[in-house]
Amino acid sequence: MEPSTPSSGACNEHTPSMCRAREILDRVGDKWSLQVIALLGERTKRFTELKREIDGISQRMLTVTLRGLERDGIVSRTVYPVMPPRVDYALTPLGRTLMDAASSLVRWAETHLDEIDEARAEYDVRAAETDALKSM
Amino acid sequence: MEPSTPSSGACNEHTPSMCRAREILDRVGDKWSLQVIALLGERTKRFTELKREIDGISQRMLTVTLRGLERDGIVSRTVYPVMPPRVDYALTPLGRTLMDAASSLVRWAETHLDEIDEARAEYDVRAAETDALKSM
DNA sequence: CAGCATCCCGGCTGATACTG
DNA sequence: CAGTATCAGCCGGGATGCTG
Numbered sequence: 001m002e003p004s005t006p007s008s009g010a011c012n013e014h015t016p017s018m019c020r021a022r023e024i025l026d027r028v029g030d031k032w033s034l035q036v037i038a039l040l041g042e043r044t045k046r047f048t049e050l051k052r053e054i055d056g057i058s059q060r061m062l063t064v065t066l067r068g069l070e071r072d073g074i075v076s077r078t079v080y081p082v083m084p085p086r087v088d089y090a091l092t093p094l095g096r097t098l099m100d101a102a103s104s105l106v107r108w109a110e111t112h113l114d115e116i117d118e119a120r121a122e123y124d125v126r127a128a129e130t131d132a133l134k135s136m
Numbered sequence: 137m138e139p140s141t142p143s144s145g146a147c148n149e150h151t152p153s154m155c156r157a158r159e160i161l162d163r164v165g166d167k168w169s170l171q172v173i174a175l176l177g178e179r180t181k182r183f184t185e186l187k188r189e190i191d192g193i194s195q196r197m198l199t200v201t202l203r204g205l206e207r208d209g210i211v212s213r214t215v216y217p218v219m220p221p222r223v224d225y226a227l228t229p230l231g232r233t234l235m236d237a238a239s240s241l242v243r244w245a246e247t248h249l250d251e252i253d254e255a256r257a258e259y260d261v262r263a264a265e266t267d268a269l270k271s272m
Numbered sequence: 273c274a275g276c277a278t279c280c281c282g283g284c285t286g287a288t289a290c291t292g
Numbered sequence: 293c294a295g296t297a298t299c300a301g302c303c304g305g306g307a308t309g310c311t312g
Contacts, residue, residue, distance in 0.1 A: 021170050024245040029165035034157050047294055058286055063295065073255025084293045094251055101244035108237035109160040115230055119209025183274050194306060199275060220273045
């Protein structure tokens with residue numbers, strides 16, 4: 001049920017800080033975590049609300065993602081024992097610091113994604129040309 | 137997070153910026169890219185040098201990772217037609233900006249990883265207690 | 273030295289069906 | 293509403309062997 005990564009214990013002696021970076025990417029680098037964090041950054045939300053706002057996520061993956069974030073102390077989960085059930089999710093203070101840290105990456109993405117797409121296109125063209133030469 | 141940048145592409149209407157963040161995580165969120173970027177941030181390096189410094193990476197994955205980064209315009213590849221072959225890898229200006237953006241994440245990791253480990257441990261203890269109750 | 277090609281497995285992930 | 297359980301497929305990524 002839990003695909004949580006035990007991960008490698010051994011680190012890299014040359015890149016101690018990067019090794020740690022790997023650890024956080026193991027936590028927020030997956031397909032959905034950052035989106036959940038961003039949405040909860042706006043305000044506390046309910047399960048269905050999140051599901052509705054995150055395009056393409058399945059119930060299962062939303063559950064798994066939220067559990068992981070909760071386990072890591074990034075998201076808090078509040079259950080109201082009513083009928084029908086109601087559960088609120090919110091960022092913890094720790095989660096908020098993570099959101100801030102991630103925001104520089106988000107800004108980078110907004111700024112440079114076009115350049116990446118360009119670079120890709122050029123690279124693919126060159127690759128196609130090279131292929132054409134080889135098959136002559 | 138931020139209400140800015142409507143972002144022309146048809147993305148997730150509720151999280152335009154986060155959708156873009158997903159895109160960059162697709163590029164650097166994998167197992168090795170950030171480490172490669174960090175090492176090339178120090179200076180230009182050769183293939184074998186990188187392989188030696190990144191603990192646990194296979195030739196295959198180093199190649200794949202470098203190709204991906206090259207394709208995205210983050211890493212430059214310089215081939216010297218000598219015998220034996222020599223190839224230098226370096227960060228492009230774009231790659232350097234990415235490294236800077238990622239550094240806030242790295243700092244966050246260094247600062248808060250202990251908290252996460254604590255939170256995990258606590259969560260696991262609570263989970264174990266809950267399980268014990270259920271099986272009574 | 274710096275790669276590419278191939279095989280193959282483990283796990284993440286999505287789809288579906290069922291509950292309190 | 294907010295999950296849990298189960299099954300099936302895909303692909304990341306490791307191991308190995310071969311080239312220029």
